[in-house]
Amino acid sequence: IQNGGVGKNYQMEFIEEVQVKTSSFEAEFGGALGGVINVVPKKGSNEWHGALLTYLSSNAFNANNVDRALTTNPTLPSLNTTTRMDSIPEYYMANKDQSTTVEPGYQAGGPLWKNKLWVFSSYIPSISTTRRVTNFTGTLNPGPRSLTSTTTSHNAYNRLDYGVTNSLRLFASMNYGYFRQTGALGGQDSAAGQLNTGATTDPNTLRSDTGSVNPLSIWTFGGDWTPTPKLVVSARYGYFFNNTSQRGVPIGTRYIYQATVNSSSVDLAGQPFPASSINTSGYANIASNLATAYDAYKRKGLNVDASYFVHFAGTHTFKTGYFRSTQTNDVLRTFNGGAVNLFWGQSYAPVTSNTACDGIIAANQSNGLPGVCQGRYGYFVVGTNVVNTGSDQQSAQAFYFQDSWQVGHGLTLNLGIRLDQETQPPFDPTRFPTVKFGWGDKIGPRLGGAYDVMHNGKLKVYASYGQFYDIMKLGLARGSFGSDYWHNCVYAMDSATYTAITPTYPIGGGCPASGPAPGVTVGRFIENVDFRATKADPRDPAISPTMKPMKQHEFVTGADWAMTPSWALTFRYARKRLDNAIEDMSITDNLGFYIGNPGTQFADLLHRPVVTPDDNGNNYMTTVPFCSECPGAVKASRRYDGAEFRFAKRPGAG
Numbered sequence: 223i224q225n226g227g228v229g230k231n232y233q234m235e236f237i238e239e240v241q242v243k244t245s246s247f248e249a250e251f252g253g254a255l256g257g258v259i260n261v262v263p264k265k266g267s268n269e270w271h272g273a274l275l276t277y278l279s280s281n282a283f284n285a286n287n288v289d290r291a292l293t294t295n296p297t298l299p300s301l302n303t304t305t306r307m308d309s310i311p312e313y314y315m316a317n318k319d320q321s322t323t324v325e326p327g328y329q330a331g332g333p334l335w336k337n338k339l340w341v342f343s344s345y346i347p348s349i350s351t352t353r354r355v356t357n358f359t360g361t362l363n364p365g366p367r368s369l370t371s372t373t374t375s376h377n378a379y380n381r382l383d384y385g386v387t388n389s390l391r392l393f394a395s396m397n398y399g400y401f402r403q404t405g406a407l408g409g410q411d412s413a414a415g416q417l418n419t420g421a422t423t424d425p426n427t428l429r430s431d432t433g434s435v436n437p438l439s440i441w442t443f444g445g446d447w448t449p450t451p452k453l454v455v456s457a458r459y460g461y462f463f464n465n466t467s468q469r470g471v472p473i474g475t476r477y478i479y480q481a482t483v484n485s486s487s488v489d490l491a492g493q494p495f496p497a498s499s500i501n502t503s504g505y506a507n508i509a510s511n512l513a514t515a516y517d518a519y520k521r522k523g524l525n526v527d528a529s530y531f532v533h534f535a536g537t538h539t540f541k542t543g544y545f546r547s548t549q550t551n552d553v554l555r556t557f558n559g560g561a562v563n564l565f566w567g568q569s570y571a572p573v574t575s576n577t578a579c580d581g582i583i584a585a586n587q588s589n590g591l592p593g594v595c596q597g598r599y600g601y602f603v604v605g606t607n608v609v610n611t612g613s614d615q616q617s618a619q620a621f622y623f624q625d626s627w628q629v630g631h632g633l634t635l636n637l638g639i640r641l642d643q644e645t646q647p648p649f650d651p652t653r654f655p656t657v658k659f660g661w662g663d664k665i666g667p668r669l670g671g672a673y674d675v676m677h678n679g680k681l682k683v684y685a686s687y688g689q690f691y692d693i694m695k696l697g698l699a700r701g702s703f704g705s706d707y708w709h710n711c712v713y714a715m716d717s718a719t720y721t722a723i724t725p726t727y728p729i730g731g732g733c734p735a736s737g738p739a740p741g742v743t744v745g746r747f748i749e750n751v752d753f754r755a756t757k758a759d760p761r762d763p764a765i766s767p768t769m770k771p772m773k774q775h776e777f778v779t780g781a782d783w784a785m786t787p788s789w790a791l792t793f794r795y796a797r798k799r800l801d802n803a804i805e806d807m808s809i810t811d812n813l814g815f816y817i818g819n820p821g822t823q824f825a826d827l828l829h830r831p832v833v834t835p836d837d838n839g840n841n842y843m844t845t846v847p848f849c850s851e852c853p854g855a856v857k858a859s860r861r862y863d864g865a866e867f868r869f870a871k872r873p874g875a876g
Contacts, residue, residue, distance in 0.1 A: 650704025
């Protein structure tokens with residue numbers, strides 16, 4: 223749940239059962255709005271079972287590549303914002319790669335000590351190799367070159383179960399995954415004779431050691447204790463670790479063409495571009511120099527619950543439990559040198575101020591050139607992408623109680639409540655506060671019931687209501703609370719000799735937090751844009767002090783009717799409504815982002831007082847609305863209504 227996705231993709235051979243709860247799940251499940259997926263892994267038994275298996279795929283078994291990428295035709299006039307000329311699109315037909323994937327493996331399970339100690343073990347590696355021949359056409363090292371990329375995955379699962387006594391059973395398991403990718407490929411040549419825009423790359427810059435290493439492991443320990451026939455106590459502890467580290471990343475300034483320059487390209491004065499600048503969009507002098515030194519994610523979780531069976535006014539199954547988890551992210555991701563995007567023949571639209579380009583425009587007009595925001599050959603950007611640094615740890619706790627009550631006379635009730643508490647510190651505590659949701663902020667009732675109408679099991683009607691809260695993702699804190707750094711230094715490009723652009727600032731590809739890029743002495747500076755400008759002014763806080771957690775409520779009802787022993791008719795209706803969302807918001811990117819609930823007074827940035835810079839760049843609090851005639855902020859809305867009818871025939875015997 224670092225970014226709302228899956229932490230580990232289980233091999234299907236490791237799985238015994240998958241449980242999916244799409245709605246109306248009990249109070250013991252939390253931290254999700256849409257549903258809960260619970261994977262039950264395999265374990266050993268009193269009989270030995272095993273299998274040897276393999277999987278093989280190859281390009282020899284496939285037709286031509288099915289991907290037909292929509293690109294711009296690099297041989298025709300390219301995009302030119304000055305002359306208002308669009309580029310011409312085409313579908314690129316790529317050659318088929320030589321590829322092979324092999325996945326051998328085994329699985330085995332059985333008793334080490336019958337009725338006492340059981341083991342299950344499985345290991346399934348995956349080795350994938352892709353070979354590609356590219357005919358390189360650039361000035362450096364031209365000619366055909368065969369390059370190879372290899373990915374290797376190690377997937378292992380081992381579990382040990384121990385029956386200490388008849389009432390106590392313990393287990394421990396380890397799920398290990400290791401992924402390694404090596405080798406950079408050239409651009410794919412065309413099967414239809416089209417121009418390969420990646421063919422002008424110097425093949426010597428495509429290193430065989432380029433790639434990444436991704437170790438991953440999951441450790442789980444637990445036990446089940448049945449001290450009496452009426453009481454069951456369970457405990458689970460889990461540890462998850464994942465890291466990404468890149469290898470073979472080049473060092474130096476990377477220049478990337480964001481537009482094609484060909485023989486038909488003309489500069490601002492209407493003259494052809496120098497022959498030395500001719501190249502295709504996407505060309506880069508070296509492979510990407512954006513390197514992840516480490517991006518480690520850890521999660522620890524503890525679950526303890528107890529179930530107690532009681533006969534009183536029917537039959538009750540009381541269940542209560544406690545949950546605690548911590549998530550940690552430690553990251554260092556930056557450029558190994560400068561990063562420069564070259565926008566040949568294009569005009570720039572200022573972001574920080576409508577007047578940021580007035581000097582450039584005036585200078586162009588005084589030299590008899592069109593009054594546009596660009597240099598003679600376009601503009602360039604130093605920076606280009608997000609880098610990350612820092613560490614953070616989030617914690618969450620939950621307590622729940624539920625009662626499955628068989629009242630009698632065909633009536634069953636499920637009554638529960640869940641309370642959650644959450645703490646999300648920022649990556650940069652010197653600038654941003656900690657977000658906390660207390661026990662009273664996330665109270666989720668779960669109520670449901672079912673009734674056997676005819677008391678013979680043939681017709682059942684049911685209904686449920688629940689409130690559900692999401693857990694804040696670490697990705698939000700990473701992106702908005704001090705880890706992300708993304709500054710673009712924008713310049714008018716007055717010389718076609720782009721290699722003279724030599725940024726020296728060591729962070730973010732060469733663009734500092736303010737002002738022009740150190741070391742860049744060519745081109746005319748336009749502006750420095752902060753694309754992660756979260757507000758950090760105490761007069762106008764970035765994080766809403768009254769922010770509520772993300773919440774959804776839902777109502778479900780339905781009926782199951784066994785019309786005959788073979789045929790059944792079912793009906794189900796679900797109604798879901800979003801109560802609160804958490805979003806980032808801003809007036810413009812450069813004025814800074816806020817985090818809060820859409821639709822609240824805090825989110826109404828166009829009408830409420832905010833801190834904004836004056837003409838000299840000094841921040842002040844303004845009470846003048848940015849747009850008094852604009853409508854107010856709109857509350858987040860997600861309205862789902864679904865009805866399902868199903869007429870099904872049950873399989874007969876045999």
